[in-house]
Amino acid sequence: MKTRMILVGGFLGAGKTTLLLESARKLIEQGKRVGLITNDQASSLVDTAFLQRSGGSVVEVSGSCFCCNFNGFTDAITYLRVQNDVDIIIAEPVGSCTDLSATIMQPLKQTFKNELILSPLTVLVDPARLQDILDGGTSGLHPSAAYIVKKQLDEADMIVITKTDVLSSNALEVLKKKVSDTWAFAKVFALSAQRDEGLDVWLNEAKSCLDVGTHLTEVDYDIYAQGEAVLGWLNMTVSLQGHAIDWDSFALKVLEALAQRFDASTLAVGHVKVLIETEDQYVIGNLTGKKESLSIRGSAGIGNQAKMILNARVEMSPEELERTVKEVVSTLCSNNVIMQTPESIQCLSPGRPNPTYRYDYVVQ
Numbered sequence: 001m002k003t004r005m006i007l008v009g010g011f012l013g014a015g016k017t018t019l020l021l022e023s024a025r026k027l028i029e030q031g032k033r034v035g036l037i038t039n040d041q042a043s044s045l046v047d048t049a050f051l052q053r054s055g056g057s058v059v060e061v062s063g064s065c066f067c068c069n070f071n072g073f074t075d076a077i078t079y080l081r082v083q084n085d086v087d088i089i090i091a092e093p094v095g096s097c098t099d100l101s102a103t104i105m106q107p108l109k110q111t112f113k114n115e116l117i118l119s120p121l122t123v124l125v126d127p128a129r130l131q132d133i134l135d136g137g138t139s140g141l142h143p144s145a146a147y148i149v150k151k152q153l154d155e156a157d158m159i160v161i162t163k164t165d166v167l168s169s170n171a172l173e174v175l176k177k178k179v180s181d182t183w184a185f186a187k188v189f190a191l192s193a194q195r196d197e198g199l200d201v202w203l204n205e206a207k208s209c210l211d212v213g214t215h216l217t218e219v220d221y222d223i224y225a226q227g228e229a230v231l232g233w234l235n236m237t238v239s240l241q242g243h244a245i246d247w248d249s250f251a252l253k254v255l256e257a258l259a260q261r262f263d264a265s266t267l268a269v270g271h272v273k274v275l276i277e278t279e280d281q282y283v284i285g286n287l288t289g290k291k292e293s294l295s296i297r298g299s300a301g302i303g304n305q306a307k308m309i310l311n312a313r314v315e316m317s318p319e320e321l322e323r324t325v326k327e328v329v330s331t332l333c334s335n336n337v338i339m340q341t342p343e344s345i346q347c348l349s350p351g352r353p354n355p356t357y358r359y360d361y362v363v364q
C-alpha cells in the first residue's frame with residue numbers, strides 16, 4: 001500500500017510544528033496512523049519532544065537537513081512505513097532550507113513512485129513577515145535570510161498564510177490577493193492551526209491535489225549559504241532540580257531575559273523555543289522575533305524536578321549565542337535556587353548547503 005506524504009516547509013517560526021501537531025491530532029481522530037518527521041542541523045529538538053505528545057510516531061532526522069541528507073530522510077520514511085505501518089507522513093524540513101522542489105520533491109517523485117503518494121509542496125509563512133517582505137523589507141532579517149523566505153515562496157505548490165487569528169478579515173483578504181498576484185503558480189490558503197480555522201480546507205486539498213513539485217526556482221547558493229550562515233544555532237538540554245519551582249514562570253523568565261538581551265543588541269531572532277517537561281506535564285515558550293512575539297502555552301505546574309530543552313536560532317555567532325544562553329540560564333537558576341545539570345549542548349553555524357540530489361527538470 002502506498003503512503004501519503006506531505007512536506008511542510010516555511011521559515012523559522014512560520015507555524016510548521018503547530019500545524020503538524022494539529023493535523024496529526026485530526027488524522028488520528030479519523031482513525032489514521034500518522035508518522036511525523038522532524039529535522040535539524042543538531043539533535044535534541046524541542047519540536048520532536050513536543051510532537052511526541054501528538055499520538056503520532058515521530059522520527060527526528062538530525063545532523064543535516066533533508067536535502068543534504070536525502071538518504072537519512074528516506075530512511076525515516078521507510079522506517080515509518082515498515083515499522084509503524086503509517087497511512088500518512090507529514091515532514092517538517094529545517095526552517096532555513098529552500099530549493100526543496102529540486103532537492104526533495106523531484107527525487108521523491110522519481111524514486112518513490114511505488115511507495116508514496118506525494119502531496120503538493122506546502123510552504124507556510126507568518127503574516128507579519130510576509131507583509132514586510134511584500135512591502136520590500138526584510139522583516140528584520142539579514143537580506144540573505146530574507147532571500148531564503150522569498151525562495152521558499154517561489155517554489156511552493158501551496159502557500160499557506162498562518163496565524164490568521166492575529167489578522168482582521170479585511171487585512172487577510174488584501175494579503176491573500178497580494179500573494180496570489182505575486183506567486184501565480186501557487187494555490188493560496190490561510191489558516192490558524194491554533195484555532196483550528198482553515199486547517200481542514202488545506203489538509204483536504206493537500207491530501208487530494210495531484211499537482212506536486214510543479215515548478216523549480218533558481219536559487220543562488222552563495223546567497224542561500226550566507227542566509228543560513230548568519231544564524232547561530234544552539235540546541236541545549238539540561239536537567240533542573242529545585243524546591244517547589246513554578247516551571248511556567250521559569251520558562252517565561254528564560255525567554256524574557258533572552259529577548260531582552262537580543263533586542264538590546266538588535267539581533268534578529270529566527271526562533272527561540274523552550275520546552276520544560278516534568279513526568280506528565282509540559283510548558284512550551286516561543287520567541288519568533290522581538291520581545292512582543294513571546295508566547296507561552298501549556299503548563300508544567302510546580303515541582304522539584306524537570307527537563308529543559310532550549311533551541312535558539314539567532315543572527316549572531318554561535319560562540320556568542322552559547323555564552324548568552326548559558327549566562328541567562330545560570331543567572332536565573334541561581335536566582336531561583338535551581339541546580340542545573342547539563343545533558344547536551346550543540347552550538348553551530350550551518351555550513352554551505354550541499355544537496356544529495358538537485359534536479360534541474362520537473363519529473364512528470
Ligand SMILES: Nc1nc2c(ncn2[C@@H]2O[C@H](COP(=O)(O)OP(=O)(O)O)[C@@H](O)[C@H]2O)c(=O)[nH]1
Pocket residue numbers: 010011012013014015016017018019095162163164165166191192193194195271285286287288295
Ligand atoms: N497566533 C497564532 N500563533 C501561532 C499559530 N501557529 C503557531 N503559532 C505560534 O508561532 C510560533 C512558532 O510556531 P511553530 O509551530 O513552532 O513554528 P515552526 O518554527 O515553523 O515550526 C509559536 O509561538 C506558536 O505558538 C496560530 O495559528 N496562531
Ligand SMILES: [Mg+2]
Pocket residue numbers: 016017047092
Ligand atoms: Mg518547527
